[in-house]
Amino acid sequence: MKVSKRVTGVEYAIRDIALYARKVAKEGKTITYLNIGDPVQYGFQPPDNVKEAMITAIKNGENYYTSSEGLPELRHAIAEKESAKGLSVSDDDVLITNGVSEAIDMIMASLVEEGDEVLLPGPYYPPYASYVRLYGGVPVEFAVNLDNSTPDIDDIRSKINSKTVAICIINPNNPTGVLFDEKYLKTLVEIANENNLYIICDEIYEKIVFDDEFVGIGKVSGDSPIILLNGFSKVHLMSGWRIGYIAFNNCKKLDLLRQSIPQLARVRISANLPVQHAALESLRGPQNYISEYVGELKKRRDYTIKRLDGMKGLRCSNPKGAFYAFPKIEDNKYASDKEFVIELLKTTGVLTVHGSGFGKKYGSDYFRLVFLPEISVLERALDKIEEFVA
Numbered sequence: 181m182k183v184s185k186r187v188t189g190v191e192y193a194i195r196d197i198a199l200y201a202r203k204v205a206k207e208g209k210t211i212t213y214l215n216i217g218d219p220v221q222y223g224f225q226p227p228d229n230v231k232e233a234m235i236t237a238i239k240n241g242e243n244y245y246t247s248s249e250g251l252p253e254l255r256h257a258i259a260e261k262e263s264a265k266g267l268s269v270s271d272d273d274v275l276i277t278n279g280v281s282e283a284i285d286m287i288m289a290s291l292v293e294e295g296d297e298v299l300l301p302g303p304y305y306p307p308y309a310s311y312v313r314l315y316g317g318v319p320v321e322f323a324v325n326l327d328n329s330t331p332d333i334d335d336i337r338s339k340i341n342s343k344t345v346a347i348c349i350i351n352p353n354n355p356t357g358v359l360f361d362e363k364y365l366k367t368l369v370e371i372a373n374e375n376n377l378y379i380i381c382d383e384i385y386e387k388i389v390f391d392d393e394f395v396g397i398g399k400v401s402g403d404s405p406i407i408l409l410n411g412f413s414k415v416h417l418m419s420g421w422r423i424g425y426i427a428f429n430n431c432k433k434l435d436l437l438r439q440s441i442p443q444l445a446r447v448r449i450s451a452n453l454p455v456q457h458a459a460l461e462s463l464r465g466p467q468n469y470i471s472e473y474v475g476e477l478k479k480r481r482d483y484t485i486k487r488l489d490g491m492k493g494l495r496c497s498n499p500k501g502a503f504y505a506f507p508k509i510e511d512n513k514y515a516s517d518k519e520f521v522i523e524l525l526k527t528t529g530v531l532t533v534h535g536s537g538f539g540k541k542y543g544s545d546y547f548r549l550v551f552l553p554e555i556s557v558l559e560r561a562l563d564k565i566e567e568f569v570a
């Protein structure tokens with residue numbers, strides 16, 4: 181029996197590659213998983229007060245369908261947070277989702293029609309392209325310099341045409357760790373406004389930065405049509421609980437979208453209610469765990485990048501944020517980056533993700549690994565990678 185043509189374009193390299201690992205594990209090899217960007221799978225945990233908030237909500241009977249837009253207190257806390265970052269957001273401009281993943285789906289469902297183009301930073305987080313394709317659109321990657329975290333403005337301008345509907349910014353980005361500064365954010369907003377484009381900005385890694393200060397899109401937003409996406413999986417360590425949000429900047433051009441997204445939200449009823457209580461606590465409670473966590477990640481980043489960049493045949497830019505290394509395979513003796521990753525897996529048991537899974541144009545000839553495990557685990561994995569590339 182047939183399935184829709186639409187789904188054939190849907191890929192998620194980060195998890196698709198794990199199917200190969202399952203096969204290799206069956207043959208008896210121990211796998212070191214460096215493919216998934218989930219800090220909670222590597223020993224980090226949400227703080228106890230956040231866990232307690234969820235347990236208390238459940239015990240208090242908060243186990244029902246809640247409003248489709250989300251828990252009012254949580255929407256209020258998020259509106260305060262994003263307003264402090266510079267966006268113009270009231271409680272009504274916030275919609276709680278089952279993770280940023282659901283937010284990306286809702287946004288693309290609302291914006292993209294057959295043949296519409298959406299600009300994405302190359303390489304990009306794969307669901308952006310998958311959902312654009314699912315709704316009949318075309319993802320178009322623009323060039324970004326990974327060494328100095330700058331988007332190629334001429335390239336962006338040359339790729340805008342009558343079919344372009346939106347530009348996506350992922351700051352810091354996955355898989356590259358690129359962090360756009362205020363000047364470039366401002367330029368991107370200006371370009372979007374000149375061309376009547378929506379600006380979709382994903383700030384899920386906002387506090388996971390190592391060298392430079394993070395600047396939110398809010399700082400340069402003015403009254404531009406900005407759709408901000410954020411969530412609790414990375415900074416707040418609540419990945420398995422599935423919660424995120426959309427915040428709309430106050431802009432007349434967003435009026436229609438502001439109606440269509442709640443319509444979609446009503447169809448899927450609501451986000452998980454006990455988790456919304458936990459998310460509220462994670463915003464209101466102590467934040468000191470974040471600096472400890474990011475400080476630990478910085479050590480792991482420094483170690484990983486120094487090792488990778490020192491390996492013959494690899495070159496690795498320094499990620500300014502998030503928790504991914506994205507080395508370039510300088511002289512690949514395999515047919516593709518995917519084959520490199522599969523051979524690496526078969527030979528060493530180290531599971532990484534092929535760069536082309538993050539967009540073929542700019543991701544090919546790279547691979548991605550997380551630097552989330554403890555240094556002793558990273559050391560053993562990097563020793564194996566070093567031996568393999570040698």
Ligand SMILES: Cc1ncc(COP(=O)(O)O)c(C=O)c1O
Binds near residue numbers: 354412419424
């Ligand atoms: C840039 C980016 N956005 C969104 C997500 C998914 O977020 P969530 O867990 O909130 O669905 C990820 C997960 O890796 C990501 O890297």
